[in-house]
Amino acid sequence: MKTTYRGALRDAHREALLSDDRVFVMGEDVGRYGGTYAVTKGLLEEFGPERIRDAPLSELGFVGVGVGAALNGLRPIVEVMTVNFSLLSLDQLVNTAAALRHMSGGQFSVPLVIRMSTGAGRQLAAQHSHSFENWYAHIPGITVLAPSTVADARGMLAPALADPDPVVIFEHAQLYNLADDLEDPLDVDITSAAVRRPGTDLTLITYGGSLPKTMDAADQLAEDGISCEVVDLRVLRPLDMATVVASVTRTHRAVIVDEGWRSGSLAGELMAQLVEQAFYDLDAPPARVCTAEVPIPYARQLEQAALPRRETIEAAVRSVMGSE
Numbered sequence: 001m002k003t004t005y006r007g008a009l010r011d012a013h014r015e016a017l018l019s020d021d022r023v024f025v026m027g028e029d030v031g032r033y034g035g036t037y038a039v040t041k042g043l044l045e046e047f048g049p050e051r052i053r054d055a056p057l058s059e060l061g062f063v064g065v066g067v068g069a070a071l072n073g074l075r076p077i078v079e080v081m082t083v084n085f086s087l088l089s090l091d092q093l094v095n096t097a098a099a100l101r102h103m104s105g106g107q108f109s110v111p112l113v114i115r116m117s118t119g120a121g122r123q124l125a126a127q128h129s130h131s132f133e134n135w136y137a138h139i140p141g142i143t144v145l146a147p148s149t150v151a152d153a154r155g156m157l158a159p160a161l162a163d164p165d166p167v168v169i170f171e172h173a174q175l176y177n178l179a180d181d182l183e184d185p186l187d188v189d190i191t192s193a194a195v196r197r198p199g200t201d202l203t204l205i206t207y208g209g210s211l212p213k214t215m216d217a218a219d220q221l222a223e224d225g226i227s228c229e230v231v232d233l234r235v236l237r238p239l240d241m242a243t244v245v246a247s248v249t250r251t252h253r254a255v256i257v258d259e260g261w262r263s264g265s266l267a268g269e270l271m272a273q274l275v276e277q278a279f280y281d282l283d284a285p286p287a288r289v290c291t292a293e294v295p296i297p298y299a300r301q302l303e304q305a306a307l308p309r310r311e312t313i314e315a316a317v318r319s320v321m322g323s324e
Contacts, residue, residue: 002179005147008154009039009115009171013077016161017047020075023161026053026062027079036081037117037176063089063114067097070112075161080116083132083170097166098141109164113157119172119209119259120307126295129303131259133170133208134266137236142166144237145190146208150180152234155188163190170236172209172259190235193243199229202317203247205270206257207233210308214257217313226321236266244270245278252283255316257308262290287316 003011016023025040031054034041044052055062059080066078080086086093097110120129137144143163147153153171160167167190196211197218206214211232218228231247233239248254254274258267267288274286292306 001181003150003154003182004176005150005153005171005178006037006039006176008150008182009157010041010043012154012157013040013043014046016075016077016157017043017051020161022073022075023077024051024053024069024074025077025079026055026066028055028057028062028081030054030079035079037171037173039176040079059085059089060092063092064096066112066114067092067110070097070110070166071100071108075111075113077113077115077157077161080114082128082173083116083118084127084130086114086116087132093136093142093166093168094139098139101165102141110166111161111164112166113160113169114166115169115171117173118170119174120291120296120303121174121209123298123300123303125298129296131291133236134260134264134269136168136170137239137266139237142168142237143190143235145169146234146236147171148175148208148211148232148234150178151182151186152188154182155186156190159188159190170208174209175212178212191238191240193234193240194232195229195243195247196232197228197230199227199251201227201251202229202253202255202320203244203251204228204230204255204257204313204317205233205244206230207236208259210257210259213308213310214313217310217317220310221314221317226317226323228317239270239273241273241277245274248274248278249281252281253320254282254286255313255320256286256288257313258288258290259308260290261293262288263293265290284320284322287320289313289316
């Protein structure tokens with residue numbers, strides 16, 4: 001029986017709440033409404049309002065409450081409705097949660113999990129559609145995860161809750177209806193990238209909501225005789241460059257697919273590290289496919305034109321291969 005991405009997240013929450021009395025969920029509409037994306041649907045009825053807490057419309061406030069609860073021994077899961085709104089809580093995350101272990105000389109830890117939706121493709125316009133993962137991946141003191149499969153959505157929450165430091169989980173909104181079979185027991189680590197497809201000619205590096213379109217592009221390119229290895233980063237901080245470099249060392253070419261904007265992007269960081277660590281293994285300059293440097297448009301045709309697409313990924317691969 002197939003499980004959806006949102007269903008896998010819900011199962012992971014339920015398991016965490018059952019296994020540890022310190023775990024509670026907090027955020028806007030997580031209780032009575034069941035979550036904006038229905039991830040917490042039914043949990044209020046099962047666990048009650050003490051452990052499934054509806055928060056007021058103040059990200060700065062309720063993320064701060066999560067930090068305080070974590071400092072005092074609880075294991076909060078804080079849901080922020082969308083990455084755009086999370087900017088209101090950056091002070092709590094960057095200046096407090098990420099820095100407290102360092103500033104206390106190791107005396108305090110902040111075992112806090114922040115979940116939020118990210119990404120475009122749903123005609124929700126600029127205030128609900130951006131991809132700011134790279135902003136968070138820039139910050140020492142936090143772990144940044146981007147589950148791109150149903151299995152990762154199901155398996156990443158438990159190790160995130162076990163981490164003594166803050167963990168931010170980005171769930172691309174286009175993935176919530178994704179369905180797949182799950183196998184038990186499910187053991188997912190939050191330290192390494194995953195090779196989703198083996199290949200010999202070029203490495204496609206991506207994460208989150210860009211994985212399905214990258215896999216589609218690899219399938220199409222295979223029909224034309226171009227064998228692409230697909231690496232799913234999964235963990236954006238700390239980056240598992242060992243897996244990335246090992247793949248590029250085998251294929252000698254790389255294209256990075258990143259829904260963030262090109263300027264200052266995670267794709268740019270990956271390209272820099274590839275040049276630093278694998279320059280002499282490259283047979284061509286690495287390339288990147290990113291979102292156009294505009295606020296995400298509302299109109300569907302413009303929104304799709306702004307985002308990485310299968311066609312633009314294929315074109316980048318052919319260019320690096322020298323076939324265009």
